Amino acid sequence: EKAGHKHFMAKEIAEQPTVISEALAYYLANDGAGIILPDPGIDFSAFDRITMVACGTAFYACYTAKYWFEQVARIPVEIDVASEFRYREPPVSANTLAIFVSQSGETADTLAALRYMKGKAKTILSVVNVAESSIARESDMALPILAGVEVGVASTKAFSCQLTVLALLALEAACARGEMSADTLATRLSELRTLPGLLTRALDLDETLNAVSNELSEAKDVLFLGRGMMFPLALEGALKLKEISYIHAEGYASGELKHGPIALIDSHTPVIVFAPHDALFDKTVSNMQEVMARGGKVLLVSDKKGLEVAREGVWQTVQMPEVPDLFAPILYAIPAQLIAYHTAVAKGTDVDQPRNLAKSVTVE
Ligand code: M6R
Helix, strand or coil: CCCCCCCHHHHHHHCHHHHHHHHHHHHECCCCCCECCCCCCCCHHHCCEEEEEECHHHHHHHHHHHHHHHHHHCCCEEEEEHHHHHHHCCCCCCCEEEEEEECCCCCHHHHHHHHHHCCCCCEEEEEECCCCCHHHHCCCEEEECCCCCCCCCCCCHHHHHHHHHHHHHHHHHHHHCCCCCHHHHHHHHHHHHCHHHHHHHHHCCHHHHHHHHHHHCCCCEEEEEECCCHHHHHHHHHHHHHHHHCCEEEEEEHHHHHHCHHHHCCCCCEEEEECCCCCCHHHHHHHHHHHHHCCCEEEEEEEHHHHHHHCCCCCEEEEECCCCHHHHHHHHHHHHHHHHHHHHHHHCCCCCCCCCCCCCCCCC
């Protein structure tokens, strides 16, 4: 049942190229030039804002999608964790699209937040793995992420499939709102179709990440840094590491370092930096140099171009394949997951069933 893997988590990490191809095949037209949503579709030009609500890893998928929707579709997106949203009882403007993201579709807080939005938001959309779940049933439209059964408590393939579906929605929204031409859409979709191949190459870094993780397993605290779309991934990397290895970890927007967390830096605190060579690369590198100047041990996850200019003084480097900027979070999820996995294995924790946690949190 674990298909030769030691843990379900390892199997589920390895399945990502396959499940993402399947999700793309499901949502892309045969000619590859368009996105197909279930009837009656979603008219993104009818909304003036999007509110996205979820918990845990699903919330970080929403956080990433906020960058996508705002950047490519120019629509404002509010995000919140469901446990805060439901009791905050925020005012909801009539032309709101509410999106709820949940692997299980049964998370109590997310369901309560969805019920709060009924009759307030114009449309309630859910992005779920379990198609018959309560959250799916109570939505106006439910989009499956098609990750297949996820057994490990730590969400891995559900996260990357959530990101894939949300990326498609952002592209659909961009076209509907006149922010993207059909030609650009075709380019973006062909970029998306390269992802399974890139993910397979990233999975080849397993041995490198295993070696690094042996050392990480000695740490008491680990910081994860990223900018732009790599910021939510830093949060996700930290969550993944803490939930299965029990090592204290925090994710920060790298520009926030000097507003507090840089005080934590010493030679015992590894700092993991996600920095593809994109428009924000130089900014992230300058934050990384501030860390190194204070004796911090940096693990830099970047690509060939990035490492050529920024490897000096870095403790460990991980060279990722180059990836179109927009879709980097989906690819960089792989090292985030593998670092957590191997660190937990090195520590000997119960990787698939970490202490105190349940796969589906059906009580608040
Ligand atoms: O089933 P859901 O996606 O609604 O679950 C949300 C969170 O409980 C879940 O993502 C949790 O944070 C994971 N254990 C993270 O790996």
